Amino acid sequence: MARVPEAASVPIVARVRARRRETHDTWTLSIEAGEFAFEPGQFNMLYAFGIGEIPVSLSGDPGAPGPLIHTVRAVGSASQAITRLRPGDPIGLRGPFGTAWPVDESTGSDVLVIGGGLGLAPLRPAIYRLLAERDRYGQIAVLYGTRSPADILYRREIERWRRRLDTAVEVTVDHADAGWHGHVGVVTRLIDRAAFDPDHAVALVCGPEIMMRFAANTLQAAAIAPERIYVAMERNMKCAIGQCGHCQFGPTLVCRDGAVMRYDRVRPLLTVREL
Amino acid sequence: MATRQHSILTIDGVAALLDALRRRGYRVIGPTVRDQAIVYDDITSLADLPRGWTDEQGAGRYRLARRDDDAVFGFAVGPHSWKKFLHSPAQRLWRTERSADGVRIIAEPVSAKPLAFVGVRSCELHAIAIQDRVLLEGAYPDQHYRARREAAFLVAVNCTEPGGTCFCASMNTGPKALGGYDLALTEIAAEGERRFAVDVGSAAGSGLLAELPHRAATPGETAAAEAAIAGATGRMGRAMPDADEVPALLRRNLDHPRWEEVADRCLTCGNCTMVCPTCFCTTVEDVASLDGSASEHVQHWDSCFTMDFSYLHGGSVRASPRSRYRQWMTHKLSTWWDQFGTSGCVGCGRCISWCPVGIDITEEVAAIRGSDSAARGREG
Ligand SMILES: Cc1cc2nc3c(=O)[nH]c(=O)nc-3n(C[C@H](O)[C@H](O)[C@H](O)COP(=O)(O)OP(=O)(O)OC[C@H]3O[C@@H](n4cnc5c(N)ncnc54)[C@H](O)[C@@H]3O)c2cc1C
Ligand code: SF4
Ligand code: SF4
Ligand code: FES
Numbered sequence: 001m002a003r004v005p006e007a008a009s010v011p012i013v014a015r016v017r018a019r020r021r022e023t024h025d026t027w028t029l030s031i032e033a034g035e036f037a038f039e040p041g042q043f044n045m046l047y048a049f050g051i052g053e054i055p056v057s058l059s060g061d062p063g064a065p066g067p068l069i070h071t072v073r074a075v076g077s078a079s080q081a082i083t084r085l086r087p088g089d090p091i092g093l094r095g096p097f098g099t100a101w102p103v104d105e106s107t108g109s110d111v112l113v114i115g116g117g118l119g120l121a122p123l124r125p126a127i128y129r130l131l132a133e134r135d136r137y138g139q140i141a142v143l144y145g146t147r148s149p150a151d152i153l154y155r156r157e158i159e160r161w162r163r164r165l166d167t168a169v170e171v172t173v174d175h176a177d178a179g180w181h182g183h184v185g186v187v188t189r190l191i192d193r194a195a196f197d198p199d200h201a202v203a204l205v206c207g208p209e210i211m212m213r214f215a216a217n218t219l220q221a222a223a224i225a226p227e228r229i230y231v232a233m234e235r236n237m238k239c240a241i242g243q244c245g246h247c248q249f250g251p252t253l254v255c256r257d258g259a260v261m262r263y264d265r266v267r268p269l270l271t272v273r274e275l
Numbered sequence: 276m277a278t279r280q281h282s283i284l285t286i287d288g289v290a291a292l293l294d295a296l297r298r299r300g301y302r303v304i305g306p307t308v309r310d311q312a313i314v315y316d317d318i319t320s321l322a323d324l325p326r327g328w329t330d331e332q333g334a335g336r337y338r339l340a341r342r343d344d345d346a347v348f349g350f351a352v353g354p355h356s357w358k359k360f361l362h363s364p365a366q367r368l369w370r371t372e373r374s375a376d377g378v379r380i381i382a383e384p385v386s387a388k389p390l391a392f393v394g395v396r397s398c399e400l401h402a403i404a405i406q407d408r409v410l411l412e413g414a415y416p417d418q419h420y421r422a423r424r425e426a427a428f429l430v431a432v433n434c435t436e437p438g439g440t441c442f443c444a445s446m447n448t449g450p451k452a453l454g455g456y457d458l459a460l461t462e463i464a465a466e467g468e469r470r471f472a473v474d475v476g477s478a479a480g481s482g483l484l485a486e487l488p489h490r491a492a493t494p495g496e497t498a499a500a501e502a503a504i505a506g507a508t509g510r511m512g513r514a515m516p517d518a519d520e521v522p523a524l525l526r527r528n529l530d531h532p533r534w535e536e537v538a539d540r541c542l543t544c545g546n547c548t549m550v551c552p553t554c555f556c557t558t559v560e561d562v563a564s565l566d567g568s569a570s571e572h573v574q575h576w577d578s579c580f581t582m583d584f585s586y587l588h589g590g591s592v593r594a595s596p597r598s599r600y601r602q603w604m605t606h607k608l609s610t611w612w613d614q615f616g617t618s619g620c621v622g623c624g625r626c627i628s629w630c631p632v633g634i635d636i637t638e639e640v641a642a643i644r645g646s647d648s649a650a651r652g653r654e655g
Contacts, residue, residue: 008415010369010382049371049378050563050570074589090378093372236586238559241415244577245556246584248606251613256413272529274598 004159008241011047011092016085017067022153025074026118030067041232043258045240046070048081049093052193055237055255056082057122058096063132063142068093073123088204095236097240099260101126101204103231109228110138110196114215116145116207117188120153122232123206124261127161132235134166139167139201141194144185145211149173149180155192168194187211187267188218193259200221206232213270226264233266235256252275276536281472281500282484284460287443289347290321291487292430292458293393293429301391302429304360306353311339312466313353316359318393323557325350330439330622332512335633336602348394348462351438352623356552357392357399361423362406365573373568385418387428396434397449398441402552403429404455408615409555417425422446428479431456435463435503439512440624444639446518450507458484461500472500474515513637515622523641524608527649529601533642538597540632545578547626547634548603553611553619558583579603597618604639 014033021027036060049051060069074083085091103126109131115123130140142161146152152171162169170190172183183190187207201224205215212231219229235247235254249255250269252261267275296303299318305318306323318324330350331338342349367383395403401599407424410417434441434450452459457480461472472492475481492500493597515521546556548649558577563570577584579602585592593599611619620636 009418011380013378047572049373050561050567052561053559053572091382128509129525233586235592236584238557240414243410243415243555244558244574245579246558246577248579248602248610248614249604253611253614266642273604274593275529 008094009239011045011053011094012213014068015089016087016089016091017168019083019085023069023151025181026071026153027074028069028071029082029085030069031091031092032067036068036096038068038096038125040072040103040129041101041122042096042098043122043240044068044070044093044095044097045237046072046077046078046202047094049090049092051081052078053084053092053238054078055097055240057259059121059124061128061132062125063129071118073118074084075119084092087107094238097255101260103129106202107136108138109198110201111141112138112191112194112196112201112203112219112224113142114187114191114203114207114217116203116211117147117151118153119205119207119211119232123204124154125126126204129166131161131164131167139168139194139196140166140171141196143170143172143190145174145189145207147173148175149177150234170194173174174207177223183272186214188214191215191218191222196224203229205229209234209270216267226267227262229261229263231263231266232260281474281497282489282490283492283496284471284473284487286321286347286469286471288487288489289460292483293318293320295483296391296393296428296431297487300387303391303393306348306358312337313350314357315357315392315394321347324348324394329436330438332628333633334440334635334638335630336439337628344464346436346462346464346470348432349436349543351434351436351441351600352396352399352556352625354550354625354629356408356550356625357395357403358552358555358621360390360392361403361427362410362417362420362555362576363578366419367555367571368574369572371570371572381590382463384531385422387422387426389428390423391430393429393430393432395429395431395452397431397452398443398446398623398625399552400429400452400455401448401621402623405615405617405619405621406555407556408617419485428483429456429458429476431459431476433459433461433500433504434507435461437507437511438624438628440627440635441511441622442513442515442624443622444508444511445516445618446618446622450511451504456480461503463496463498463499463503465496465611470496472496490494492513513624513627513635514640515620515637520644521640522609522612524644524647525605528647529605529625530648531643533639534597534601534644536642537634537639538595540634541596541600542631543580543596543599544631545580546629546631548578548580549576550625550629551607552554552623552625553607553621554578556584579623581605604636607636607650
């Protein structure tokens with residue numbers, strides 16, 4: 001549900017309610033922004049006053065009223081400023097923008113949710129919705145890969161999901177440490193272990209571009225049609241409203257035609273270097 | 276309209292037109308000579324127009340020259356375009372203020388001192404229509420652009436003296452203005468004086484013309500005006516080869532070796548994007564006051580030739596000059612269609628004239644077309 005145009009181009013002042021550390025460089029903020037509806041996969045522009053605005057995915061439960069949840073990795077000036085905000089601090093916010101994961105459209109299908117690193121953040125709203133309406137779907141598998149055990153986001157929640165008998169939740173790391181007894185290796189390896197009917201499965205994939213390409217290849221090798229694979233693209237964004245040109249990805253504007261895109265539509269673009 | 280009746284203004288009629296626009300409260304902008312180029316700036320009288328001047332243009336070349344007559348609009352287009360006035364090079368979007376009771380974000384009010392543009396060429400009308408598509412016809416119209424655009428009064432001038440880098444005829448964007456103007460003038464010489472055949476394009480145009488000293492055109496004058504425009508069609512310095520096929524041609528040639536060759540010459544200076552009347556890209560900058568109590572969020576023109584343009588954490592997506600030139604040209608001629616349902620190029624030739632090393636978009640297309648991967652694929 002897009003807001004009126006004026007509010008799409010100028011942020012409102014929202015307030016940080018809580019801040020929780022996820023990993024050494026990543027924090028999850030809850031932000032009080034009043035009445036706000038969004039679809040899984042959409043993002044907001046978060047504004048650090050006097051510093052800048054950045055696109056950040058909504059990663060909370062779209063079905064739950066209450067504050068908005070954003071998980072932010074501190075990588076540069078704006079993301080650092082945002083992750084340093086304290087409860088009570090003001091933050092600028094406009095949105096929601098972009099396309100959504102096809103959650104409702106996947107009714108009756110098996111659903112594979114495949115996340116790499118921070119890519120789990122934009123997938124989490126889809127997972128909430130899938131689990132909230134669990135009996136509308138066939139098999140559900142959540143496959144998540146990170147660099148190391150210390151980089152795992154939403155640990156407690158993943159533990160809770162893992163205890164469900166109706167959902168397969170697998171986590172893998174590239175590099176294990178002494179305390180790690182789980183899978184080691186790239187997330188695509190988990191695809192072969194998951195149970196799904198390729199003719200009736202939908203895959204939602206989010207992570208670094210290279211990971212999404214490998215995942216899509218593995219999914220296609222497992223006979224899932226490219227029209228049933230969805231990826232979320234990332235490009236530089238300044239406006240989020242289709243007017244600054246920064247998010248171009250060949251014939252698409254990622255802020256408008258994405259970030260969630262159908263794989264068959266972007267597959268030819270992903271193989272072009274530096275597009 | 277087959278039965279459209281031209282009116283005729285004399286040179287005094289054009290002076291009266293400028294006065295009438297000013298009387299109506301417009302800021303009148305038109306071509307004028309400055310720093311050895313014809314630019315667009317405030318016009319207060321006929322004397323400000325580049326009467327008796329023309330421009331000689333080629334790849335990487337623009338030079339003013341004296342005409343051997345006293346034509347008022349006897350030149351093509353210069354380094355400026357109307358986007359400078361409609362899609363401002365610097366536009367504050369909002370400011371913030373911090374006080375004891377919190378932070379406020381104050382949206383920049385739209386300003387609408389109405390503008391009148393005198394001397395808008397057909398390619399430029401198309402360029403304005405293209406920016407309308409991008410900035411007004413999406414889900415989130417640009418309010419600042421809209422206010423200026425809706426208030427603008429456009430006096431078009433049909434081209435009778437095309438430039439050496441013009442190729443609008445091959446792009447179907449000129450030389451005759453077919454709509455989108457309030458009034459359109461075609462300059463002709465008759466009986467030793469300059470006369471201007473006038474077409475009315477809107478009610479506002481009709482109202483304004485009624486205030487000016489004018490008379491109906493004779494059949495001879497109408498024929499002379501049409502002949503002058505038709506003559507321009509045949510005298511353009513360049514043509515886009517097979518323009519309708521170019522979007523698909525570029526789509527299938529993203530790995531053509533020509534991109535590497537043009538990148539060897541390209542300085543990635545971004546001149547072409549700055550002079551282009553359709554390039555709309557912008558970036559934003561936050562400027563904080565020294566004490567941190569206030570800040571401004573300002574939008575500036577940007578160029579896809581900069582490294583920052585495609586920056587993602589860890590580096591630029593388009594790090595090589597090859598990929599940036601390819602982005603620019605494929606956007607203008609191919610992906611713009613996918614994004615906005617129109618071409619991003621109107622054939623004005625500015626990017627050719629103002630490229631410091633004379634890279635020519637029509638020549639680049641011709642080179643790719645000459646060794647199209649579809650054809651190469653068939654051979655191999
Ligand atoms: C649709 C979308 C959703 C995103 N969701 C999240 C999320 O949920 N959590 C999260 O931590 N990050 C997310 N990102 C990435 C995040 O926007 C960047 O990390 C952030 O813009 C970096 O800005 P900075 O000022 O901190 O860093 P700097 O390195 O100082 O960046 C300078 C500028 O470059 C641009 N930029 C740099 N990196 C990126 C990037 N990766 N993506 C887009 N623009 C970039 C920005 O315009 C920024 O203002 C998302 C990006 C997109 C496009
Ligand atoms: S790409 Fe070149 S010729 Fe085409 S509209 Fe832009 S400046 Fe003019
Ligand atoms: S050519 Fe480059 S600067 Fe011009 S509109 Fe396209 S991306 Fe923007
Ligand atoms: S972010 Fe500006 S056009 Fe997409």
